[in-house]
Amino acid sequence: MAGLVGRTALLQAYRVQAADRDRACRLVAASSCSIRYVFSGKGNGLNGHAALTRHYSSDSKDDLRVRYLDGEDSGIVVVGINRPKAKNAISKNLVKMMFEAVEDIKKNNKVRSVIFCSLVPGIFCAGADLKERAKMHQNEVGPFVSKARALITELGNLPVPTIAAIDGAALGGGMEMALACDIRIASNTAKMGLVETKLAIIPGAGGTQRLPRAISVSLAKELIFAARVVDGTEACRLGIVNHSVEQNNSGDAAYLRSLELAREINPQGPIAVRMAKLAISQGIEVDLSTGLAIEEACYAQVIPTKDRLEGLAAFKEKRRPHYKGE
Structure with missing residues (x-):
């Protein structure tokens, strides 16, 4: 009898694992459909140096500055918010520009990590642009909040590691933007909070869901x-954050630490890093059995890559591997 029960339990477990594998494969296929390991040729359309430069302008075209770093930092993208007069508050134009930047990053398989930062000293993002919001008709508010929420969801869904460099205040929507990133680094003087209840509302761009998960x-x-x-x-x-660093005289200590971390990620196998992110992000939302099946499905994606063979060859030859994301 005990043997029969044992065989029945084993059969049931096998069926569960098989179902989990099928589910995992569907999840991985759906999530990685935008991941194509062929370079798009748009790699360094914007050149930039590792040093954080601050530029101020009232021109709405300067609300966001995107720099694809070059040289040894090639593969690192720095997305800098630049609305000094509005404390980097989230406006219609900023949402539009960030959507465009995210879409460009998603299409570019040379990108290995993204740093979201501020080009304005003492501020990361003060949340929604309440001055702009006050001028909106009531019918406009809902669609705008939905679009801002969709943007922050897209930040979270980027296939490469994302780092929020918080060198100043990250409040409300600014905090939600940081929470959507994989890794958060803050200066010790930065201020962070989901402060919406002060305005008799609640966090509306993922804060009530991402903070409890963090x-x-x-x-x-x-x-x-x-x-x-x-x-x-x-x-x-x-x-809430991975690291807190002492602020420097330039006000960019969190950015500089974020750049160091991006440089640590840069030499690793880019497909492997993407698959590791996918396995973690998908797996954390399901039970362990399904999560293990997701990991198995993601592991299967790296086996046929040229990078895996390069890693083995480099290990054998005792040299640094040169990964191409193929």
């Missing part, structure tokens, strides 16, 4: 209910 549910509730703002040091202690 820290404990009860802590997230406390911070959101009280509209509490914390500095970079406290945010690191709570687990």
Whole structure:
């Protein structure tokens, strides 16, 4: 009898694993449909240097500056918000420009990591542009919030590692933008918080969902209910950010640490990094059995790559591998 029960349990487990594998393969196929390991030829359309440069302008065309770094930093993209008069608040134009930047990044398989930062000292993003919001007709507010929410979802869905360099205040929608990134680095003087309840609303671009996933549910509730703002040091202690660094005289300490991290990621196998992100992002949302099947499906994607063979050859020859994302 015990043997029969054991065989029945084993058969049921096998059926579950098979179903999980099928589900995992569907998830991976759906999520990686935009990942094509053929270079698009648009790699370094905008040249830039590793140093963070600040430029101020009232021209709405300068609200966002996207730089594809070159040389040894090729593959790193820096997306800098540049609305000094509005404290980098999220406007219609900024949403439009960020959508365009995200689409360009998604199409470019030379990109290996993206840093989201501010070009304005002391501020990351102050959230929604309330002055612009006040001028909107009531019928315009809902569609705008939906579009801003969709943008932040797209940031989270980028196939490459994303790093938020928080060198100043990240409040409301600015905090939600940072939460959508894979990794967050803050200066110790940065201020962060989901403060929407002060305005009798709630976080509307993923804050109520991403913050509890980053820290404990009860802590997230406390911070959101009280509209509490914390500095970079406290945010690191709570687990909201990965690292807190002492701010420097230039006001770009978090950016510089983010650049260091991007340089650590840069030499690794780009397809492997993308598949690792996909496995983690998809797997964390499901049960362990399905998550393991997702990992298996993602692992299968790296086996036929030229990069895997290059990694083995480099290990054998005791040299640095040269990955091409193929």
